[in-house]
Amino acid sequence: MGDDERSLPSGGDDATIGRRHLLSALAAAGLAGCPGGGGGDGGDGDGGSDGGTVEAAAPSEWPSVDDGYYSGLVSTLSEEMGLAPGRFLYADNEADALSAYTLSGDAAEQSELEVGDDVPFSSALRVDVTEATENSWDVTFNGTVEDQGVVQGDVLLGVAYLRGPEESESTPTAEYVSKDEDNLSTNMVGSQPQIAPGPEWERYYFPIQFDYTSEPGTWWTEMFMGFDVQTVDVGGVALLYFGDNVAVEDLPSGPASGGGGGTPSGDWEAAADERIQEHRTADLTVEVTDADGNAVEGADVSVAMQEHDFGLGTAIGADYLVNETEEGDPYRENVTELFNTTVLGNHHKWRFWEENEDLSDAATEWLLDREMTMRGHVCLWAAVDSWAVPPDVVRAMGVEWEDNGVTDPELDPEYVRQRTMEHIPAIIEDYGEDIDEWEVANEVIHQPGLIKAINGVRATEDATLEDVDAVEAPVLGEWYDTAREAAPESISLAMNDYNTLAGPYPATRNQYERQVEFLTDHSLDAVGMQCHFSESETLSPGEIMEGLDRYASHDVRLRVTEFDMADEGWAEEDKADFFYQFLKTVFSHPAVDDFVVWGIWDPNHWLDDAPFFTEDWSEKPALEEYRSLVFDEWWTEESGSTDGDGVFATTGFKGEYEVTATVDGEDVTETVELSEDGATVELSPA
DSSP: OGGGOOOOOOSGGGSOOOOOOOOHHHHTTTOOSOOOOOOOSSOSSSBSOOSSSOOOOOOSSOOOOSOHHHHHHHHIIIIISOOOOOEEESOSSHHHHHHTOEEEOTTEEEEEEOOOSSSSOOOEEEEEEOSOOSSGGGSEEEEEOOSOOBOTTOEEEEEEEEEOOTTOSSOOOBEEEEEETTOTTOOOBOSOSOBOOOSSOEEEEEEEEOSSBBOTTSEEEEEEOTTSSEEEEEEEEEEEEEETSSOGGGSOOEESSSTTTTSOHHHHHHHHHHHHHHHHEEEEEEEEBOTTSOBOTTOEEEEEEEEESSEEEEEEOHHHHHSOOTTHHHHHHHHHHHOSEEEESSTTSHHHHHHOHHHHHHHHHHHHHTTOEEEEEEEEOOOTTTTOSOHHHHHHTTOOBGGGTBOSOOOOHHHHHHHHHHHHHHHHHHHGGGSSEEEEEEOTTTOOHHHHHHTTOOOOTTOOGGGSOGGGOHHHHHHHHHHHHHSOTTOEEEEEESSSSSSOOHHHHHHHHHHHHHHGGGTOOEEEEOOBOOGGGOOOHHHHHHHHHHHHTTSOEEEEEEEBOOOTTSOHHHHHHHHHHHHHHHHHOTTEEEEEESOSBGGGSTTSOOSSBOTTOOBOHHHHHHHHIIIIITOOEEEEEOOTTSEEEEEEESEEEEEEEEETTEEEEEEEEEOTTOEEEEEOOO
8 A cells, every 4th residue: 555556445344334324213213224424433513403402411420230230340440440430321230221222134133142150241132144234234233322412522431242153154243333313424432443252252342422412312322233144142231421521532442351452541551561671672781891801890881772673664755765856855864764664665566666677776775775674565466556567467367457558458377377476586586685575465365366367367356356265375375485485595575465453354354364374384474464544443452462463373473564544534633642552552562573654744645644744744743652652762872880890781672772881081882782682792992
């Protein structure tokens, strides 16, 4: 994505799901049918009321309830999490609250469940989606709030236990939403859009803040369940109203277990900082002696970090590096000041490289001259419309491409195979050890055209993944085997795709994990996860860790390859808050080696909304968070004096250091690499 001029994904599991409400109970009120449009926080108007008749006062104390599950929930939220008072809507017990929900949709049926004694709730239902539906909202589990209105700014918390039985025909998936009848395209829920519950019961929290005012009986919470033929179990539901007692960001979010999910915001950060200390720092020892080799006590020592070991990078527009233009000056300056890792957004792609290798080589040389680490993006990517495939190969894929003169396509599987097998070693061998890692194949799940063509299927848009199982296609393994033969031993081989962490999109994650498992038998070293976030696709720290853990379990290294937050309705300050949380969580995971933003400057960004700079080079709030973490919180500058044994010891973030000691008025300096096992540097006058 990004500089690679691709279009937004569309269709299937990975389309941005419009947040709509289709409920038969509302049809009688003349509200059947829904407006189109995507979701995200923020209404499309002031709502269905001027606020004059809505009574919604923040509770002054926590309720005393007889229901055992609800009283336990009060204890968790008030005592363990320290939240200010809330009160229950729907009912004051979980059985009646569950009965307030109605299953709607011709393709689903519900049944009661016996939940046993190993969970804190007593009432649960099983929802069976019996046939595939066109939209996720064609099956809904809806609870309209009849006796309480909300006003703009009100904060609420949805709670539910969810389970995805192993006997489900597809990956169990649900989406929790909240809205009213006058704002059907909105969703006031601030957590992940889709949930893929596991086979064991798990409590989920859903923070809500309304952007408009709604009368009693006109607003609701519900779960979309029409994702596929599937089974989802639901129990332990609750809806708590806080009014203005609690800030929505202080509410728990996501699953109650795992890496900080389901806990207030402060707890995730303490856990992340602890992991960072464990995995990103090491001991540095400085031993100072005089010219005769005797330990020097009281010698002044300074330890100054020069560069991070962790890869912090960006996608690069080759033109701005090589062409001496005025707008290129701040571009080049910021690239070198902010990052140690780079990837060319376009000019290592097949067609770009073959047709303008001089520009590709010049940009690569410019970056290498400044001691940047480089990733190769990408040997093979089947995106014809993004100009990533040479026209002769497009023709042999059986695809018409008028923009580049391909008007007489003729499917030729052997030609496509031959050209791919020739190109992989050609580009890898051309750069040798200058490129530290190559993405051999990009977006195979979403762009399987080359694999289809090799298997005799014209690579048109109406061909589906089912035509050829591209995820585990034999030729995919052959591509990686060919790359391994061509690459120097030190060069890493990677894969890359989107909707594999952001979202999450359960079906894509399942396919990607299957591809990881397949390619580990073909020299795969690293897994790239494109992270193109909209506001509705953000993840809690727990969800981020869960996704990273899933891929890391296959003994591969991880890269966040294409991070951005392009969403015109998402406030820059809120983007910065998410950026801080995401980067700190990613940095804390021991399997992650690189974090790469997909461009820094709006005019050179694929959606004109880069993370760091506007068109006039004004700085966005996320840049301040980046600098604060990378060059302040995670940057080591220490000084002190040697002890009686001539030793000064400290702990620093892994990376390159300049270490200086003053002995008899003379400064002695060495450069040292602080790595996993720590480092010891000996300083003595010549």
